[in-house]
Amino acid sequence: MNTKKKVYLSSTFIDLIDHREAVKTALERAQFDIECMEKYPAFDERPKDKCLSDVAECDYYVLILAWRYGYQPDDDNPDNLSITRMEYEEAVRLGKKPLVFLSAKKHPWSFDLADPDCRMPESAIAKFRAKVELEHGIAYFTTPEDLSSQVQSALRNLEQKGKPKAALTNALVRENYLAWLRLCCESVELLGLDLKESQNVRLGQVYVPAVSAPKAETADRGKPEALREERHALLLHRLGSESLYLPGAPGAGKTTFCRWLALVVASGAIPAHPVGVTEEFEEKLPDGLRGRFPLLCRLREWAGHEECLRGNGHWTRTELEDSLNLWLEKTKPGGLTWAAFHDELQTGRALLILDGVDEVPDSLSPGHLPRRNLVTGLADALPEWLKRGNRVLLTSRPYGLCNDDRRRVNLPVAELAELPGPLQDTFVRRWYAAADPAQAAEKASGLLVHLQEREDLAELRRNPMLLTALCVMYDQGKRLPQDFYRLYDAVVG
Template sequence: MTEKKQPSKKTTKLSRPEQEIQAGDQSIAVGGSVTDSAIIHGETIVLADRFWRDLKPALPAEKLREATAAYLAYLTDRHYYLSLKGMGVSDRVPLRLKLLDLYVPLKARLELPEGETWKRDISLAGRDIATEEQEMFNLGEPVPLLKVLQKHSGVIVLGDPGAGKTTFVKYLALRLARGEGKKIGLNDYLPIILPLAAFANAITSRDIRLDDFIAEYFEGIGADLPVGPMLKEALKAGRALILLDGLDEVRDISLRNTVVERVVDFFAFHRREGNKFVLTSRVVGYRSVRPSAEDLVECTIVDFEEDEIEEFVKYWTTALEKQAQGNTAVARADAETDRRELLDAIQQNPGVRQLASTPLLLTILALMKRQGVSLPERRVQLYDQYVNTLLSTWNRARSLSGRAPGRDIDELQTVRILAPLALWMHEVSPGVGLVGREDMRRKLEELFLERGDVSPHQAARQFLIDVREHAALLLERGPGEYGFIHLTFEEYLAAVALALLGQGNPAPIIEVLSAHVGEQAWREVTLLTIGYLGIRQQLPKVAGEVVEALVNNQPGPPGEAVVLAGDAVLDTWPGGVSPQNKEYVIQALIDTLQDGSIRPDLRRHAGLLLGRLGWRPGDLDRFAEISAGEYQAGIKKEAKEVPYNYFIGKYPITNIQFARFVKEDGYHTQEYWSHNGWEWRTGKFDARTLEAVAHDWLEHRPLAKRNIPYYWHNIELSNPIVPVVGVCWFEAEAYCNWLAKKIVAVPEGYTIRLPRDGEWEFASRSEDGREYPWGEGFDKTAANTWDSDTKGSGLGGTTAVCTFPAGVSPGGVWDMSGNVWEWTSSWYDEDKKYRVVRGGSWIGYQWFARSSFCNWSIPLMFNDDLGFRVVIAPKDL
């Protein structure tokens, strides 16, 4: 008998978080308006009294109260307004926008992102996941970041540059400093916000505990008040929220390990009293120093989706017009007009929409739109416009401060200084972007000397003064430390320097970039360099030569250079490289895709690139003929027979194939749908009449009147040459009925339908009853399962259907093991509630990908690992 998985009650998934965050009987609309006045001294005294009222600190009451009040006032003054340094608008009016007016709640996944993942059901931060946590968070689904912090003693917040990590900790600090902790479910904690780079600098010169450093760091805030001892008392009382920002900014790996050890010791000791902790870091470089401690969880900020973007734009335009015109009807009308225009610019331009995925880049887009700049599709063009805007603002501010206009403040000449400066910073501090004052001064002197300046020492000195007084792209990020306002712009300007270094000759560019293939910190620089050559400098021949050199020389780990070249072509196409360059890279990507010796995640990336570059397998729509015969079915290998010939799709149905059904109004043509399918399609279907077990699922996944597969908003899951997912059984059935009318060469008595269970198994394991389509024993190079990654942590999503030639069945059928579960037409149970699904998936273990394994699903299910393939077979009797 065929081995089957027993049905069990499904865990109810969380619904999409609402705009409000519930905290007991309190609720607030995060990002909504706040009081117009900052906290005055008397209010901070009241908050200070409230904070200490139930505690018995060792400090004198009056001094303690004054120190607390001074500290809370400092935090409020420091973080009340959103930091927009260097992002001035063209009307020269300084923006003073309140952080709480603009803040949009962040969501995160309780896992590392794709490429740095672990098994979802094993552990987080070195400990097992409790059942109640799985039920609450439903691993893999985004949840409000605040909810994670409410639940745990410590949260490590990971995210890309500009994802909102630092703004999140500032938001927490400001809420708590204003006495609004209960409104966000954190009660009366005292916030302590600290850059970890400052602590790292301290321990390079002396051995100091984090407790003592915190006291020292804030000792100057309250003049002669005991702010440091007050913070220590808060820690002792278990009433502190420690916000440690920027682990990734600790450049030296050994020093970063030391910092992590100190932080973990600090956390393990102070969490016992009830204190809470937040630690932020970029993903790059984090895995090598991952902290591990009881109740310390890791989560990754997810990109803004449509509702977050719309929310941000609404808050932004409202706050901007309110500042400019007051709270008037005219201001509200103008804000609505600005909101619609900005959303249209984002939603109608795919390139701009991609750039709107993080708070930082969305802020940049909003500022550029306010300046009347048309928003380009490509990152390199956007960064170019943004850099020019910032330099214009910066240089204007320098001129207004008394500097005479002239060569010194020319934007082009400023770029000629900043670009090589950025490249030097990226070489000496890759991925971090912080350098010391003296190193910076010496490099500036060198650059001004090369430019022919008559007094390079004075020019460098004045440049640093301008940076400090009129911060723009470059700013003083800490005592004696300089960096760009965001690493993105260091990377862009480093790319500009490399492009200028070549002067039309690709050889020096190829030499530099080749030396860094496989280094994450240089990936974006490489892409932007090629983009700058091909698009900004309009040298597609030179850009193409760089791309082809990466393919030919293949520096770095196997497959890395080819995939990098593919990313560069996608980034610059069309126009940035020639059609010949594109075809050359496509062929190299095909070879990489199907090379079992190359790292599986790179093979997956190659397939996604091929799909986006327009390549399609030539036999995508073909079928493999399966002759009638006997086969050994199930785990016990019982003899069964398929007494007729049939034809099964060589591949599972891909997104590009399903798109034809959508384009030809398949969702709106009733004749393609069964009665129950059309009832579901039109929103009239009551699950309880046929699928009672589906009720909980339906509560949390909108079904009615859906016109496209559920995951087509996801750029990877909707890739043209990966299997379509997010389709229920009725959608798969309707597709078969549509296809049956499109293919005229169907043998008489045959039709196109979903395969029966036996037909699928026979095609997968052949007459000899093999364990997997390729034979006995699991082969990581032959299928996309959770065990296929070299680290045993999955590939992160679906793969192109032609990725695994080693996994093809004897009959020439691809992808019958792993990638996606496949619907069949067979019922799993006698009550006809469940349909059989076969083949395993990208988030299933190798055990489930065996040809004998029979799983089940309710027909209404539409997971991100559930697809189908079709057969041409005898009509059902």
């Protein structure tokens, strides 16, 4: 059952594309269900009856006006009203209290995005603005970010009216946690192998999409490996439709993907990057992940509190949830409490990101089996969690779960693939763009040419950690190593 409050977003389209997108993203992240013209086949010239029906069904009506009056349908429209004006009149007729936001009069606005007579008092848009200014409390906006912040704040105030104190507290706890999570996941250190200091960059500057290993198509069977076509699937897109168990080799990028997943879901958007990827690898935030509440749990930290995973290897969902409760109580990541998270788990909005099964010890003492407790607890909890609509990502090195444990957990498996050629190229270019913007193009091109000439490095450059090491060593003018072991020694030495 959908428990989200429905918001109808009413405005013209062409002049407010960026503003509408910013508002939609913010409200979806805040757990609202958005009704808007983007769902209709013909945006501005949208069907009147459908619009008015959607207005009637919404919990909150938001009106955004700039300097265009908008599309005016010919049929059954004696007063020559625009669709936006009709939506507003219907909301008022039904007793809904519009939340009204007007473009600030002194804020610069493109003439191409305004009616020619918009500043004339007798123009349709000027009269509409004057009417709502007279009859409602008004907020004035400038940028898309300013508008989205104001709309979200106004709706939050409406939501909080009449709520019990505990619900208000949990909502604030979740909001603070998401802000903390975005900050933590966005910040990374770009380490040089011999550098004493690290260069702080944002994860979005150096991240490249994670993909699952391709499956051989029927047409490829029997072909030599070199002639087979690789068909990778973007992991982010797969998680939009199903929970996953993600095994991957050391340095393949499991933890980085977990951080990226938490960041984009908490942000409600994929950050743009000037160094693009080919269309095949272009990520879009799936609808199945929008509005979810991400809990990022590094399992080694959970297991670091021995009392959290103490037991004899036979856990149920109740014991696993009690353990998660205890871990949150001890660590308080971003101030998150069990009560605030449990609300999300119960309503099916949670995204549990459990990173690193292999880092949970098999045994600490006789009768104390942390990994077995975790696996048996998950086996019992997952059916109920997934039935409610929650999403789960579980990661590990390949040996973290044996075949019996994989069957017990019963999650679809998506093995983390090595970096395919196009993403190796993107990785190198993004790395240098972050590490040395002034010489990024020259250095990236130089390394890529060098790598093409060194077939002996082909295996190394498929691993993100080792490719990072190659970038660093080339940047420092060092001779690139001949084999994996020397490069690995350089990374960890």
